[in-house]
Amino acid sequence: MDWEYFLELFLGGLTRGSIYALIALGYTMVYGIIELINFAHGEIYMIGAFTALIVTGVLTLLGWNHIAILVLAALAAVVYSSAYGYTIEKIAYKPLRNAPRLSALISAIGVSLFLQNYVLLAQTSDFLPFPAMIPDFKFMEPVAHIFSSSELVILITTAIVMILLTFLIKFTRIGKAMRATAQDKTMAALVGINVNRVISVTFVVGSATAALGGVLIASHVGQINFYIGFIAGIKAFVAAVLGGIGSIPGAVLGSFVLGWTESFATGYISSDYEDVFAFLFLVFILIFRPAGILGRSTTDKV
């Protein structure tokens, strides 16, 4: 067995996994609180990438230095996307909170299509080059042929975001309120939790992680267009389901498992069947653990 090849595929899967994870975290948070699959999440990611591109363009013209541009662009993307997330929730999901779940789902698909076409019309349908904002670190040079600097940055960011989110949910006041809202909205409202505010915060945080993902991934891949959110969103959704939707470590684990499955299937079998293996694996997991790898099974009381 060729261990170097194995390691390369393993690291490739890890990169792919952390890309999916950055998007999957937002999916799983929103689902955990209001049990809504937010299909517009991929579009928030795309909008984040576009915002960063515009800010980068302006700042590069002004001649700022690289790191400052990266930080400012990421900040702008996070703020702008969070505003979108907040507004979408108020306009498209809040009025449907007591409607059947299917209505909210269709509303989500509608928002997704709207945002895609909005960016298509307001910006362009072309592929745009995205500047590589993550510098090539000197100390990564010896291993650059198997693991690049941007991959390292994405991996570390994913880990930090996951730890921060876990901390937020486990140890803060708003986190406690989130957990209470997730368990029972009515009861949470009865004990004085502002449920609307909690849900808004969830959307803002989820959108912020997606925007961060948008900036890093676009910088890694080097190109964006209005359609990138759709494919990335679908894959991240699969990853979230695989890991157990609603669970934050689950989303990250599911993303890595999906990334590795795709990477090894491509490496050892054929990339023609990359997606086939990814989805076969999903079916396989769901047969034995219907709630996902780390998901808790809930029993419906009638």
Next chain:
Amino acid sequence: MICILTVNANTVIYTKFCIIIIFLLTIIKEDGIMNWNCSRKALVVTIMTIFALMAGGALLFSCGEAEKPVEEEKVLEPIKIGVVGPHSGDLASYGLPTVKAAELVAEHRNAMCGVNGRKIELVVVDDVCKPEVATNMATKVIGEKVHVVLGHICSGATKAALGIYNDSKIVAMSPSATNPALTQSGDYPNFFRTIASDDAQAELEVNFALNVLKLKKIAVLHDKGDYGKGLAEFAKSFIEKDDRAELSLYEGVTPGAVDYSAVVQKIKQSGAEAVIFGGYHPEASKIVSQMRKKRMETIFISDDGVKDDTFIKVAGKYAEGVYATGPMDTTSNPLAIEATEAHRKKYGDDPGAFFLNAYSAALALINAIEKSCSTDYDDIVKALRSEYVATPLGIIRFDNRGDAIGVGFSMYQVQDGVYVELK
């Protein structure tokens, strides 16, 4: 490419039809049981009206097309050229430039003394790019006693009509049908074309890799789409036929994926010196960038889906040194400049798809009739195969299969941020 478009056009029409039916059914449903009879009558009337309108429109159209003003003061029988292609419907934009090219050439020649003293007359017929219509239209132009046919435009329609022309011994020359089998099968000795066939690019890519770059191991990738996979399959078969190189990898990649590192590692593992990629520029730029970021120097060769300035813009510094095939550069050809100028003068805008190919085809046909001093099938075919003719695409003649010699693709390389044609 044209073939696929035809299928799509059909689908669109069927979809529209379905939508109309669903719409009508909804009307019935909403009217309720009370007005059931009334609305069913309405439905029947509506459908009949639609059909009547459609049929009427088609009749009007074909009449309008067929009645071309005939020169009254002719001394000799005119040379009749059938111009067949889609002139209405979804694919009209592929067919109309050919009509304009033929009109320009005919006008130009008639203003002088025509062909050997005979005027040129065009018989313009619409086949909507559909094989079933194309056969009828072929019979129609044969009934009009045309001497040669300029057309058809789509590969499918061309194939359907060719057998009929062959039986009647009429030469047909397409400016745009790229399906390789049309010439390579040998079934249609009466067929010629002024565009390179689909496999020409793959052949050029492989020849370039073997003869110029002298590579031993080549990986072939594609994007699983019709265009990319078709090219990749041709490239694969050309490499396998040749003993000088070995096919080290043949894979399809998922278009739109966020990351291609696994495929890139696989290329490295296979030991390929070069990658031949069939597909479009978004995937190509991702694969090239990832290879270069992994410090791989593997040569990248691709097709005219990548020979696009967007590729250079997106891939940036990683695009440097990438090879791509594309149509030969004709912008400096004086005949091409003249033809484009004439088009602007007469029609007020820039020419559309396949205009130069059609212009060249018309010139080649007229030249063959002129040089052979005859309108006999055998003489025309002989002249087409032996006589060189200066056209906007360069100086061309036709080989025994019917493909134009001198028309085709060139290899380009990205040098300092622009595609440069390699001679």
